Amino acid sequence: MLIDIQNVRRAYTMGANQVVALQDVSLQIEHGEFVSIMGPSGSGKSTLMHILGCLDRPSAGRYVLDDIGVETMPDLDLSRLRNRKVGFVFQSFNLIPQLSIIENVELPLVYAGVLREERHRRAQEMLAAVGLAQRAEHRSTELSGGECQRAAIARALVNAPPLVLADEPTGNLDSRTGLEIMKIFERLHAGGTTIVTVTHDPEVAKWSERIIRMRDGLVESDTGARAQIPRQAAASGWREEA
Numbered sequence: 001m002l003i004d005i006q007n008v009r010r011a012y013t014m015g016a017n018q019v020v021a022l023q024d025v026s027l028q029i030e031h032g033e034f035v036s037i038m039g040p041s042g043s044g045k046s047t048l049m050h051i052l053g054c055l056d057r058p059s060a061g062r063y064v065l066d067d068i069g070v071e072t073m074p075d076l077d078l079s080r081l082r083n084r085k086v087g088f089v090f091q092s093f094n095l096i097p098q099l100s101i102i103e104n105v106e107l108p109l110v111y112a113g114v115l116r117e118e119r120h121r122r123a124q125e126m127l128a129a130v131g132l133a134q135r136a137e138h139r140s141t142e143l144s145g146g147e148c149q150r151a152a153i154a155r156a157l158v159n160a161p162p163l164v165l166a167d168e169p170t171g172n173l174d175s176r177t178g179l180e181i182m183k184i185f186e187r188l189h190a191g192g193t194t195i196v197t198v199t200h201d202p203e204v205a206k207w208s209e210r211i212i213r214m215r216d217g218l219v220e221s222d223t224g225a226r227a228q229i230p231r232q233a234a235a236s237g238w239r240e241e242a
Contacts, residue, residue: 001064002162002194003029003052008061010047010217021047022058023217029196031162034189036205037198039214046167048214049198053165054082066162083111087156091168093148095140095155102127102136105155112159119158126154130184146177153184157193164188166197170204182207 010022022044029035039045050056051063054070057078063071066085070078087108088094095104102123109119127136130150140148149169156164166185170178186207189195197204205211213220 001028002031002033002066003027004062004064005051006062008051008058008063010044010051010056011059021217022051025061025217025219027212027219027222029194032189032192032194033210034185034195034208035197035210035212036208037196037212037214038200038202038205039220040200042216043214044217045198045214047217049165049167049196052163052196053086053088054078079111083108084159085161085163087159087161087164089149089152089156089164089166089169091171093140093145093152093172095148095151097140100137100139101132101143101151104140104151105158108155108159122158123154126158127151129157130154144177145173146180149173149177149181150184153181157188163194163196166195168199168201169197170199170201175203178204 005028006026008022008025009020011018011020025044025048037045037048047056051058054065058071061071062069065081068081070081073081095101096107099107102120105123105126106119109122114122124133124136127133130153132147132150132154135143135147135151140151143151149172164185169185170181173181182204185195185197195208197208199205210222210224212222
């Protein structure tokens with residue numbers, strides 16, 4: 001079991017009021033699953049992603065990531081765990097414009113204390129894997145949106161984390177570029193990486209094997225996205241354009 005969340009609650013204090021973003025959420029995700037978390041704005045899906053990625057802590061309940069209990073872990077240990085176990089891909093790419101693409105990809109290795117020569121080699125390998133070997137010394141302002149997202153995927157994978165969290169990974173892309181990005185995720189999944197996407201887009205969710213729907217801070221449903229449909233034949237508007 002990679003992810004085990006039991007009775008998780010997350011509440012925020014806003015002035016004199018308390019806002020409950022998650023209430024009594026329990027779910028498990030196995031190694032190698034491809035999962036989409038869906039729901040309307042305010043449903044709690046982004047809060048859940050932040051907890052899964054160790055960017056936030058539950059107010060109550062238990063979270064075990066890869067057999068490690070994290071909800072009471074000290075901040076420094078939590079940061080180290082996040083660096084080792086989780087890769088993030090965001091809608092806005094979150095690349096540092098002052099750095100070259102290869103320097104952006106190297107950042108998780110810098111935080112992990114990897115020596116310069118080794119992190120440069122690993123970053124080059126990841127950029128080659130996403131088709132950006134020739135763009136390594138460029139900056140994000142010189143790349144297209146699709147190239148920026150591929151660079152963000154390379155950065156997410158460079159530490160070989162068991163879990164990749166993607167928040168609206170195609171949200172800023174046209175449909176054809178979105179198709180290219182989702183094909184990368186599908187190849188990662190085929191190689192054994194656990195993928196969890198947070199999305200409002202049903203075309204993105206169709207790539208996953210399982211859809212968790214959130215509403216009002218609760219898990220409304222948890223179903224397989226491709227029940228009785230072969231993986232390579234799953235319907236998708238993007239696939240029809242390919």
